Amino acid sequence: MRCTRALLHSAAVFAFLASAAMATATSANASDKITIMVGGYEKQIYLPAKLAETLGYFKEEGLDVELLNEAAGVDAENQLLAGAVQGVVGFYDHCVDLQAKGKFVESIVQFSQAPGEVVLVSSKHPEINAPSDFKGKTIGVTGLGSSTNFLTLYMASKAGLQSGDVVTVPVGAGGTFIAAMQQDQIQAGMTTEPTISRMVKTGEASVLVDMRTVESTRKALGGTYPAASVYMESAWVDAHKEEAQKLANAFVKTLKFINTHSAAEIAEKMPKDFYVGDKDGYINALEAGKGMFTPDGVMPEDGPKTILAVLSEFSKNVKGKQIDLSKTYTTEFVKNVK
Template identity: 70%
Template sequence: MHRKSASTHRPEETSGFRSLESFMKKMNVRTVLPALAFVAAFGAMTPAHAADKITIIVGGMEKQIYLPAVLCDRLGFFKEQGLDVDLINSKAGVEAENELLAGAVQGVVGFYDHTVDLQAKGKFIQSIVQFSQAPGEVEMVSTKAEDVKSPADFKGKTLGVTGLGSSTDFLTQYMASRAGLKAGEFTLLPVGAGNTFIAAMKQDAIQAGMTTEPTVGQLIKSNTAKVLVDLRTPESTEKALGGPYPAASFYVQTNWLESHHDEAQKIANALVKTMHWIAGHSAEEIADKMPKDYYVGDKDLYVKGLAGGKAMFTPDGRMPEKGPETVLGVLKGFSRNVQGKDIDLSKTYTTEFVDAAAKTLGSSQ
C-alpha cells in the first residue's frame, strides 16, 4: 500500500467555533511549549476546578458523525453544567489525537478506534461517552470508475481518506485486506472531506474514497460518485465489519481523567443529555439547531442524509455490547502495530461517567 500526502484546505472558522489553525496562532510557542511540558509532568498534582476552561477538539465539526458535540453546545447543555467549553475544529481525527497527546486540549471528539491503536503504542486514552454504534462512513466510488464493483477491485487504485492514520484510513485498509489485497497494491491519499474530497473525485485524483454526510449526499446528487460500502447503520456495519463498530466518541487522556473527575462527569452529563435529545427528535428538528452553513446550501439534502444515518447514534452514550471487540478485530485484520499486541480493552473506555449521568438525568439503567 502506498501513501500519498496532499494539500487540503482546513475547515474555516464558522458559527462562532474556532479552527485548529486559529487556536494555534493565538498560542505563543515560546511560552506554551514549556507550559505543556510542565503540565505533562505535573498535571496530576493540579487540583480540578469546575470553572476551568475545557478545550475540546473535533475531527471535523461540519460532519454529521460529530454533530452531538456542536449540538450540545448550541442547546446550552455545557453551560447548564457550569462548563466553559471551547470547541476547536480540525480536519481529521488523527490531527485531533495529536493535539490531545501534546496536552494542548483536554478532550477529543473522534473515533474510538484511536484508543486501541494508541494503547498498542504504549499511550492510554479512554472514551467516556460513545456517540455512535456505526461509523457513519461511506466508501464512495467515482461514477467514472466503472471497473470498481467491490473492495476487491481497489487493486491499482488511489483511495481517498481524510488523513493518514485516521479512522477512514483504518477502515479502508481493513476492507481492502478482507477482500484479499496486500499492502502496496493500492494507494491511500489524504484529501480531507467536503469540497477537497469532492474535487479530488471529480479530478480523478482518487477513484474511490471514504467520507461522511453531508459530503455523501453532495456526491450522489451531482452524480460524481455512488455508494460502494455503506457504514451508516448498525445493520450495514455488522454486514461489512462483523459486528457493531463504536465510532464517534468523546475521549480524553487517562491521566487527565484521573485528576479531573468532576469536569469529566459534567461533560458526560451534557453529552449524554444530548444523545437523549437526538433520540427524541427528528432529523429536521436536529438540523434546525445546527449552524446553517453546515447545510452547504442545501438543507433538504442535509436533512435527508441525517435521516438516513440517524440510527448510527447511541440513544444514551453507552458503549455498544461487543463493540470494542469488533474494533480490535478490524485493527488486527491489517495493522502491524496492533497485531501480536496484548490489548486490554477495559482500559480503552469506561462506562462510569455515562452510568452516573443516567442517574443524574433520571434515566433508566
C-alpha cells in the first residue's frame, strides 16, 4: 500500500512538473525576442523605431523587441537575409529590389510617404547647381546598393547622365558624411536630418534637391515615394501573424503620437545624444519634416509604382523584370489596428 501511494505521489509530482515546464515553454515562446535592425536609428527618417521603444509601446503589446543600429540600409538588408534579425527599419524600395533577385520581403508598416532625404552640395563647389552637374563628381551615399544610392543614380539618369558619368561612394551619415565633405572626398551627397541641419547651419553645404516633404518629393521624382518602413521576410510574416500584428499595433500608435504631438514634445522622448549638441536645431528639423510620416502606416496608393519606375530606370536587377508589387507590401496588419 505504501509503495502504491508513493508511486501515485511521484506520478502526481511528475505531472505537475511537466505541466509547469510546458507552461513555462509556452510563455517563453510567446515572448521570444524580435530583433529589428535600423539603418541608422538616430536619423529622423527612422524616428518611429526608437520612439516606439521609449514610449513603451512594444512592452504594452507584450513584445520583447531589440533594436540594433546599422549605418546603411543595405547592410541591414543583408542581416535580414542571413537570418540574423527578424525585421529591418529601412526604405521600402529594398522590397522591390530584392524581389527582382528572387527574395520575397514585404513592408508591414509604412512609416513615411517621402524619403526625408536631401542632396547637399559642398560650399567649395558652387559649380554644382543641378543633378546634371554631377558629371565627373564624386557623390556621397550611405552605402552602395542603399536607397540613397538608388535615388542618386536615378536623378543622374533623369538629368541625362550616362552610367559612369558619376561616381557614388559610401560615406554613411552623421560624422562620417560631414568629414567626407569637409575633406572634399565628396563634392555632394544625399543624407538626412540631423546631418542636413548641421551642415547648412555652419555654411559648409547647401540644399540642392529637397525630398523632405510629399510636395517637394513629387517635384523631384514625379510621384509619392514611400520610404522608411518596417520590412520582414514574407515567410516569417506568414508564420508569425500574431507577432506581426502586435508590431503593427505598436508602430501605428507611434505614428499617431507623432501626428498628434509637437516636434518639441517628440524630441523630449528621444535619447539626448540624438540632438548632437543642438536640441533646438533637432526640433526645428523635425518640425519641418514631420509631414513625411504617414498617420496610419498605410502604403500610399501611388507609391509602389513610383518606386518601380525609379528602379527600372537604372537598376540592372530590376530592369526588364516582372515585379509583383502586391507582394512587396501588405496593409493587412495596419488596417486591423484598433
